[in-house]
Amino acid sequence: MGNYQLAQRMRNDKYSVEKLAVNVTQLFLNADMPQLNTTLERFGGEYNARLMVLDKYGKVQVDSYGKAEGQRLNIKEVSDIINAGEASSYGAYSVNPINNKDNYINICTANLVNNQGLQGIVLFTSSLEDVISNLNKLQASILKFFWISALVSMIFALFFSSIITRPISTLTHGIEKMGKGDFSVRVAERGSKEIKNLSATFNIMSEKLENLESSRNQFISNASHELKTPLATMKILLESIIYQDDMDPEIAKEFLNDINKEIDRLNFVVKDLLTLVSLDNKAINLDRSKFSFGKLVQSICKKMALLSEQKNQNLIVDIDDECEMYADSSKLQQVVYNLVDNAVKYTGENGTINVNLRKTGRIAVLSVKDNGTGIPQEDLKNIFDRFYRVDKARSRESGGTGLGLSIVYQMIMLHGGKIYVNSEANKGTEFVVELPLAAK
Numbered sequence: 001m002g003n004y005q006l007a008q009r010m011r012n013d014k015y016s017v018e019k020l021a022v023n024v025t026q027l028f029l030n031a032d033m034p035q036l037n038t039t040l041e042r043f044g045g046e047y048n049a050r051l052m053v054l055d056k057y058g059k060v061q062v063d064s065y066g067k068a069e070g071q072r073l074n075i076k077e078v079s080d081i082i083n084a085g086e087a088s089s090y091g092a093y094s095v096n097p098i099n100n101k102d103n104y105i106n107i108c109t110a111n112l113v114n115n116q117g118l119q120g121i122v123l124f125t126s127s128l129e130d131v132i133s134n135l136n137k138l139q140a141s142i143l144k145f146f147w148i149s150a151l152v153s154m155i156f157a158l159f160f161s162s163i164i165t166r167p168i169s170t171l172t173h174g175i176e177k178m179g180k181g182d183f184s185v186r187v188a189e190r191g192s193k194e195i196k197n198l199s200a201t202f203n204i205m206s207e208k209l210e211n212l213e214s215s216r217n218q219f220i221s222n223a224s225h226e227l228k229t230p231l232a233t234m235k236i237l238l239e240s241i242i243y244q245d246d247m248d249p250e251i252a253k254e255f256l257n258d259i260n261k262e263i264d265r266l267n268f269v270v271k272d273l274l275t276l277v278s279l280d281n282k283a284i285n286l287d288r289s290k291f292s293f294g295k296l297v298q299s300i301c302k303k304m305a306l307l308s309e310q311k312n313q314n315l316i317v318d319i320d321d322e323c324e325m326y327a328d329s330s331k332l333q334q335v336v337y338n339l340v341d342n343a344v345k346y347t348g349e350n351g352t353i354n355v356n357l358r359k360t361g362r363i364a365v366l367s368v369k370d371n372g373t374g375i376p377q378e379d380l381k382n383i384f385d386r387f388y389r390v391d392k393a394r395s396r397e398s399g400g401t402g403l404g405l406s407i408v409y410q411m412i413m414l415h416g417g418k419i420y421v422n423s424e425a426n427k428g429t430e431f432v433v434e435l436p437l438a439a440k
């Protein structure tokens with residue numbers, strides 16, 4: 001830009017000095033000094049320049065500033081014309097630093113000739129400050145533009161880092177914490193759409209793990225308690241027999257019978273626990289085969305009839321459809337057994353139990369309904385939890401482990417089915433199971 005502006009200035013100056021040369025040649029040749037002086041002063045004012053006319057030896061004849069007459073100017077632009085025979089010459093210089101600031105000037109010369117050759121020289125000097133200050137202004141605005149764009153890029157970079165990098169590092173931090181076993185971590189769902197989704201998924205995962213962890217702890221504590229109770233009872237009974245020398249053999253026998261019952265209980269609990277653990281194993285394969293679900297329900301109800309007859313209950317079985325099924329029959333046997341067993345267990349003398357099986361579309365719908373004790377509203381949401389029993393003492397007495405319904409639930413889920421419960425305290429309960437006839 002600077003070069004361009006200087007070149008432009010040089011062209012203008014050359015044009016001016018040549019125009020001047022044409023104007024003053026005759027005056028100079030005629031040695032009309034007063035007129036020459038006037039002309040130089042007029043042009044000097046017009047161009048805002050210092051003008052001189054030199055003779056052919058380089059000696060100043062007229063100076064528009066009226067200062068240098070008689071001096072010999074030993075500068076390149078003059079000698080270019082005198083010695084090298086140029087028609088004109090140009091130079092730009094930094095001179096006389098004033099106030100520590102460089103002063104830039106240009107010097108431009110043109111020859112004055114007649115038919116005998118070089119007679120004199122016109123010299124034109126003016127300040128280049130206007131060009132320089134224009135360039136400085138330009139430089140300042142370029143610099144300003146640079147700083148503004150640097151600032152804008154910085155703001156953009158910060159903005160992008162806040163929506164990309166920061167959420168990722170928060171997430172990494174969360175994952176590290178979780179890796180150390182802290183499942184309570186949740187991260188802020190911020191940033192771009194993908195990272196927001198990732199954070200939300202992470203939060204869901206950590207919540208699930210937290211729930212899993214707490215239900216596992218609950219399970220272990222429940223299981224230990226469930227195993228400890230019969231052991232404590234057995235210890236008391238055994239110690240009575242051991243330390244009471246004069247114990248009535250009848251009572252001792254009774255105690256031994258009780259101990260035997262507690263052992264049975266322990267067996268039930270351990271068996272149910274093992275079933276549950278095996279169901280927890282996600283890689284579990286259902287042992288599917290074709291069978292009639294109707295026949296299966298029928299045969300279980302037949303076995304349960306003995307028990308319900310003891311309580312003088314009315315067990316009504318209604319099979320609408322055979323419901324040919326491709327499923328794991330031994331698992332479904334446990335499902336039906338647990339539901340009917342509960343109905344008989346939690347229904348009093350002379351109660352009625354309805355077992356109904358029908359087919360809707362590709363689904364077998366089994367309903368087990370009783371008019372027994374019912375389940376209070378507040379307990380309904382928990383009855384599928386492991387070891388959950390509404391009335392602990394009563395369930396224990398009847399040999400329940402509190403694991404039956406959670407086993408039922410797991411087995412139905414494995415088959416891709418559903419289970420619902422409707423119940424009202426002191427009125428009765430209905431469990432409805434929906435099972436797909438074929439594997440999906």
Ligand SMILES: Nc1ncnc2c1ncn2[C@@H]1O[C@H](COP(=O)(O)OP(=O)(O)O)[C@@H](O)[C@H]1O
Pocket residue numbers: 338342343346347370372373374375383388389390391395399400401402403404405406428429
């Ligand atoms: N048909 C029912 N009528 C009333 N309460 C029931 C019935 N079925 C289940 N329950 C309640 O749900 C609890 C959990 O059932 P379950 O898991 O089979 O354990 P349990 O070993 O006690 O039978 C039972 O203790 C009982 O309180």
Ligand SMILES: [Mg+2]
Pocket residue numbers: 338341342400402404405
């Ligand atoms: Mg049960």
